[in-house]
Amino acid sequence: MDNVLSYLTFNTRKFHEMSMRSRVLLSQAPLSITTALLAVGSIFLHPVVWASAAFQWGMILSGVLLVLCAVIPWDRLPYGMFLIIPVLDFVPIALLRFGSGTEVLGIGLMAVFPVLWLSASGLYPRLCLSLSLIGPFAMIWAPLFATDAGVSVSDLTQSALTPTIIFGIAVTIRVMTASMMDQQKAMQEKDHALQQILQRSAQRERLLNATVNTVDVGLLAIDQDGHDILFNRRQREVHRIGLPEGVEDAAEQDLLLFRPDGVTPIPADERPAHRAVAGETFSDYLIRIGVGENQRVLSASARVMLDEGGKREGAVVAFNDVTELVNALNAKEEFVAMVSHELRTPLTVIVGYLEMMLDEEPPKEIVTGLGVIGRNVTRLRRLVDDLLTAASGPPEVSPVDADLAEIAQESVGAIAARGKEAGVDVINDVPAGTITRCDPARIGQVLDNLLSNAVKYSPAGGTVTVRAQKMPGSVICEVEDSGMGMSAEDSAEVFSKFFRTSAVREAAIPGVGLGLAIVRSIVEEHGGKIHCRSELGRGTTFTFELPDEPGGNDSEASRSTSDVSR
Structure with missing residues (x-):
C-alpha cells in the first residue's frame, strides 16, 4: 500500500517518510480524484444527476472531507484518529449512489477506497473489518429504509453482492497487510540485530587497532597473495629502517634485510613475509634490517591463518626487536671470554710452580696441602676452560x-x-x-x-x-x-x-x-x-x-x- 501511494508523488518521496497530514491527504486522494472525475463526467454525459439534491450533497461532503484531511493537524492528535475519514467516506458515497439512481451505475464500487484504507492501515483489525462489512451494506441499505417503508428481503438481497465483494477484498487486504507487517517486523528485528552486530564488530575493530598499535612488536598480516591486510605502528617504524636511501616505500624483496652477520643479504625467497605467504610456520627467525648505526636485530615469527573450511587464507608475521638483548648477550660473552682468558694465565703459572715444588720432594705435611691446592686448581682450570668454550661459539668438528x-x-x-x-x-x-x-x-x-x-x-x-x-x-x-x-x-x-x-x-x-x-x-x-x-x-x-x-x-x-x- 505504501508503494501504491508513493506513486501519487511520482516516487519523489516515500510514503512512510512523509508527515502525517500529507499521508492522510494522499490516502484520501484516490477517492477524491474519482469523485472529481465523476463530477466532470456527469456534467457532460449525465447532467440530469445534478438535479438530485443527494448527488449534490455527496459532492459537497466529499469536498469537505478532502479539506478536513488538509487542514486538521493529524500529528497532534492520537495516532489512529485519521481512520475517522474513511468511515465518514461511506456517507458521500451513499449519497452519490442514491442520487445518481440508474443513470450512473457502479458508483457503489467507490466504497472500495475507504475499505482499502481501513484494511491496509494495520490498526484495530477487528474493528476495521467490521466497519468494512457494515459500511458498504449501510451505504446501500440505509437509503432503501429511508425512502421506502416496505422494504422486502428481495430488495435487500438484490444489492448485497457489491458489499459482499468489497468485504472479501477487505479480508484479502487485511491478510496481506498482516503478512507484510509480520515480514516487516521480522526485517526490523533482523536489521536491529544486524546493527548490533555491526556496532560490536566496529567496537572490536577499534579495540584490535588500539591493541596492535599499542604493543611494541611489529605486526604484519598478509593475504594468500602477499598483499598487506594489517600493518601496525611499530611495523611501519621497522619498515622505514629497512628502506634504501631515498626510497619512501618498498616491497619486502627490496628492503635491506641481512643474515645474522649483518652483511650477507637474505635472498627474496628466504625473507619472513615470503616464507609466510608460502605457508611456512616459524619462530625466532633472526635477521638484521637496515645498515650502519641504525641497523636492528629482529626475531621474526609467523603463523598461518585458516578460514572456516581449514584452507589457508594468509598469515601473520610478528617482528620483535631484540637488538638490546643481542648486545647484552655479546657484552656478556665478551666479558666471560676476557675474564676466563685472564684467569687462565695465572692458573698456568700456579700449576707450573706446583709441579716444581712437588718435583723437589717436599715434606709429607706440605705434600698434602699441595695436593689440595692442585686438585682445586685443576677444578678451577676446568671451569675456565668451560667458560672459554662456551664463549667461543660453536666448536669446529672434523667428522x-x-x-x-x-x-x-x-x-x-x-x-x-x-x-x-x-x-x-x-x-x-x-x-x-x-x-x-x-x-x-x-x-x-x-x-x-x-x-x-x-x-x-x-x-x-x-x-x-x-x-x-x-x-x-x-x-x-x-x-x-x-x-x-x-x-x-x-x-x-x-x-x-x-x-x-x-x-x-x-x-x-x-x-x-x-x-x-x-x-x-x-x-x-x-x-x-x-x-x-x-x-x-x-x-x-x-x-x-x-x-x-x-x-x-x-x-x-x-x-x-x-x-x-x-
Missing part, C-alpha cells in the same frame, strides 16, 4: 668414521676412578663396532660431560650406564643414571647456559651450568639432536642422535644464532 664403543670406553675409563670414590658403578654397554661419522675428540667431550654429571648427581650405590644402538641413517647413544632426577620444568631448561636446578643449588653441588650447553652445541654441530628425559628421585637419561652425514639445517641454525650473539 671421520669412528667406533663409538672405543670413544665410550675411553670416557668410562677416565671417570671410573671418580665413580669408585663416589660408590657409583659406571658401565659401558656400547656394542663393539658401532661405527658412526663424528669427531672422536668432540664426542668424547660430550660423553665426558654426561658421565661426569651422571656420577656427580648419583648417590652411593647408584649405577651409570652408557649404551648405543645403530639405526638406519644414524646412531643413538644414551647415558642413564639412577640419581636425583629433575622436574619437567627443569628438564626443559637443562641445556641453557648457566642453568642449574633448584635441587642442585640446595645440595651445594659444585658447577656453573655450562657443561650441557657445550654438549648440545657439539651434538648440533654434528647435525644431531639431544634431549633429556628425567623424573624426580628416579634418575635421568640423556639421549643424543648422530646422523651418518653430519651437518644440516640444525647445525646451520645453531651457527646462525651464535653469529648473532657474537
